[in-house]
Amino acid sequence: MADKEKLDIKDLEKRAYILIKKSLEDKKRLRDIEIKRKRGELMKQILVMLALGISIPAITIIAPGSPLALNYILKFIKKLKTDKRSFIRSVKALKKQRLIEIKTKGDKKIITISEEGRRKILSQSLDYIELPKKIKWDGYWRVIIFDIPNKFNQARKALTSTLRRLNCYQLQKSVYVYPFEIKDEIDFISALFNVYEYIIYIKAKEIEGEEIIYNHFKSLDIF
Numbered sequence: 001m002a003d004k005e006k007l008d009i010k011d012l013e014k015r016a017y018i019l020i021k022k023s024l025e026d027k028k029r030l031r032d033i034e035i036k037r038k039r040g041e042l043m044k045q046i047l048v049m050l051a052l053g054i055s056i057p058a059i060t061i062i063a064p065g066s067p068l069a070l071n072y073i074l075k076f077i078k079k080l081k082t083d084k085r086s087f088i089r090s091v092k093a094l095k096k097q098r099l100i101e102i103k104t105k106g107d108k109k110i111i112t113i114s115e116e117g118r119r120k121i122l123s124q125s126l127d128y129i130e131l132p133k134k135i136k137w138d139g140y141w142r143v144i145i146f147d148i149p150n151k152f153n154q155a156r157k158a159l160t161s162t163l164r165r166l167n168c169y170q171l172q173k174s175v176y177v178y179p180f181e182i183k184d185e186i187d188f189i190s191a192l193f194n195v196y197e198y199i200i201y202i203k204a205k206e207i208e209g210e211e212i213i214y215n216h217f218k219s220l221d222i223f
Helices: 002-051 067-080 084-096 115-128 150-165 183-193 210-219
Strands: 100-105 108-113 141-146 169-172 175-178 199-204
Touching: 002 067, 002 084, 002 100, 002 108, 002 115, 067 084, 084 100, 108 115, 115 150, 115 183, 141 150, 150 183, 169 210, 183 199
Parallel strands: none
Antiparallel strands: 100 108, 141 175, 141 199, 169 175
């Protein structure tokens, strides 16, 4: 009986060791996942910042230790609520992935978002846009009219696919209608692609044939 008890204790000790080791490995794995997640969020924030027209001087990654670069970095890490090391690492990672590029503007070199970077932001951000449902309608239709040139084909595709995904009513080829505010979502796409001048946003009290539009949203259980 004593031998059996000793065996059981040894077995338990062995199992306990395995569990403790596994727990430590899991903690490390979870910590690594959390670090990667935070890094990914920071990279996304930097891309959005660039997409919205906030420029980052290239010196922040070319010579991050210089006094001038440090001044810029401190400003950005305060805005992004991060630290110097994480900021520089994230910017370098974005450059390596070709999501950003260095361009000359006047006598300065600045970091700008690349077209690949814009696509990345769109794929990560537009899918999260959800428009309000089942709120009190104010009686105004939101009409989105656009005439985006072919050179901004990506912007046109992003806008139309988003409007369709959100079940906006297509009144004409480049005219969509929604009963609630959608301006922030439209402005977001406009800013990403710098196509403000090609998009018109209207609040209309009445639209001819609006019964069809109303029934469209009614059938989607939006009203």
